[in-house]
Amino acid sequence: MTRHTVAPKGQGGKGAFHRIADAVRAAAPGDLVVIAPGTWNEAVVLDRAVVLTAEHGRGSVVLAAPAGDRPAVTVDGPDCALHGVTVWGSDEGAPAVAVQPGAGLVMEDCAVEGGRIQVRGPDDEEAGTTAVMLRRCRLEGARLAGLYLAGGVRAQVEDTTVTGVDGTGVVLSGSARLDAVRLRLGRTTGSGIRLRGNARLRLADSTLTGTGRAGLLLEDGSEATAGELRIESPGAAGVHLTGSARAELTDCRIRGAASVGLAVQDKAQLKATGCAVADAGANGVLLTGVATARLADCRIDGSAFSAVHASGTATGHLADCLVRGGSEHGVHAAGDSRVELADCGIRDVAMTGVAVVDQAAATVTGCRIDGAATGIGVGSATGTRVESTSVTGTKEIGVQVASGGVAVLTGIRIIGAGAAGVVVDKGADATVEGGSVEDCGGSGVVVWTGARPSVTDLRISRPAKNGVFLADGAGGTFTSLDVTGSGFPALHVGASADPLFRQCRTRDCAEALGTDEGAAPRLEDCTADGVPLTFGAPAAAPSRPGSPATPPAAPGEPRTAGAGDAQDVPEEHLEDLLGELHALVGLDRVKHDVGSLVKLMQTVRRREEAGLPAPPLSRHLVFAGNPGTGKTTVARLYGRLLKALGLLRRGHLVEVDRTALVGEYVGHTGPKTTAAFNRALGGVLFIDEAYSLAPLGAGNDFGTEAVATLVKLMEDHRDDVVVIAAGYPGDMDRFISSNPGLSSRFGRTLLFEDYDAAELVSIVEHQAEEHQYELTPAARSELALLFERLPRGEGFGNGRSARQMFQEMTERQAQRVAELPAPTPDQLISLETQDLPVPATPS
Structure with a gap:
């Protein structure tokens, strides 16, 4: 190996070259070119196996490309190398270092600024490959890409930093391959690493920080494996797979993604083991299309949307995973998706622990759900199976099988639900085999009109209300049921309900059996405190100190928005309701306005009864007032008044806000708004903080879709619902003016004034x-x-x-x-x- 020296004129001694290009031309393959400190304004072409090295080490030599579009370094030959050299490109959007097909380059302790490293390989892999190694390098200040690998490239990167790129940090396309260890990538306006075509990536012990878009983006048929990868604060998804891409992640951490933590779309496949996703701005994990994801021993914390959301025909498998916190559901399966959960934990999510809707299906085995609003919600006819799973401390219902839902619950344990333990709504199909419901704040099992579940070997202990409550017209079969310590009758059977109770036992309950007129329960071999229980002569429970008095027939179950069909308001007299209105403290102007509306509607009703056409009348109202001024109270009274007038058939109130109407992804808002609206049919839909549906500078905010859906539904059901939009006085005008249909339907505003001291x-x-x-x-x-x-x-x-x-x-x-x-x-x-x-x- 011959050594060639490059130095300024007057330096370097006899035989020294004064231009790097001259030294390279004079060098034979395998020779070493040693460069003296300084800035060298040249465009160098390495067409043979030579090594350029900085005489005094890293940073002492700057190779700056002259103005124009030529790279500072072009590599045409194999086995070339740069050591300790800083390369300055002349155009941030052009290559500073270009490696041509079939060439090879090793860069150690180098820096590249003001342009990218571009490596191209042969389009046909049989023609060979281009080999590149970057070790302890820094790439900064490029545009479009920092490192661009295309075609038949084999690249290795070690201990290298890519930063300050106006575009994507690293791009792989075609059949490029990259092995990267201890890559530090940050401050890009585009994605951190992007793979296209059939590119392959292996990434270890690396960080991607502050990317403008996705941290790691895989498209087409690309593949990636990553271990101990840290992705911090990406501007879009943490890891995003589309097309038929595949990724395998091990011990990776994704925090603070602006949108989804892990997004798997189209035909993509993801396998994640021991990974954590925290504080995602949307879903922790999103599965769409026909995508598949397998997660094992993963943690998903603090998602702004549902922690795991599956739609389309996507499939998700979660084993030994933990979901903590989050503003919506823990796991949400929609469309025709399939979700399997085994030995997973879901804690403290704001909505439902596991929600299954549309035609989706879920299998939940050995899981623990704690502190959700509702533990498990099933609104899917495809069928959901829940086995050996515990649901504890829910704020509302433990397990709800909504209208159209099909569920089989085996060995489930529900503890401390704030409302009912299990609710089976009208039109739902539920089978319960074994398990227990303990210490719930409502009834143990609630069966609504028309539902006929099969319940076997269930223990219900200490429910605040009934052990089993069957609404009017409900039924089902209840076998080997144990009810202990209920605050209301252990079994309540509504009018026309015809359940079969077989070998059921009640102990220490306020009463064994409560029935409404027309109830037709069948009891076979049932006992109450050891005494045979028959319909018509129920055995009385022994007297106990402090035992509550028997409640009136059909005590019902408290309902919440989204918990199935709301109960009708009982028949009430108009005079009593007006008296209740006037008994409210303050609100003189509101009382006057509501009284005027009642008189107007009485006249409308009388004209209709006389066969005269009714005058045009909008019953929808705007309630404008500060918090705590009685808006919800008056809205509830308004519905009851309209029912007493015969203008609403049910008169109940369904209270919602933005979160109950606006979806978390495209196509979700319309169905969500429609579902909330349908619950209010026959009564009043009360939209609290309605102005949040039309935020300032909304742009593509999904709230506008909710408003448009509401306008259409108000027209389609104008005689069967009343909508009341409520909020701060200063914001409601903006809401009404956000859609022309609103201003034509909300013709009257009631102003709720602040209370004075008295x-x-x-x-x-x-x-x-x-x-x-x-x-x-x-x-x-x-x-x-x-x-x-x-x-x-x-x-x-x-x-x-x-x-x-x-x-x-x-x-x-x-x-x-x-x-x-x-x-x-x-x-x-x-x-x-x-x-x-x-x-x-x-x-």
């Missing part, structure tokens, strides 16, 4: 009376002064503030009375001036 005192007194407290005259006067001085800024809640004030007073009174040696009854109920909270001193 009205707030009245609310506190009403609360005190309800809870058997009394305000002393002095306390009442001081309370009025306190309300007058109370700041009425953004945090002021009107009636809510009054109720909070009452709560704080009772807490302070309890602390005061606890210090008395023997308080009298009067002292226990009296609220004194010292029980008033001390107002904050302005700073």
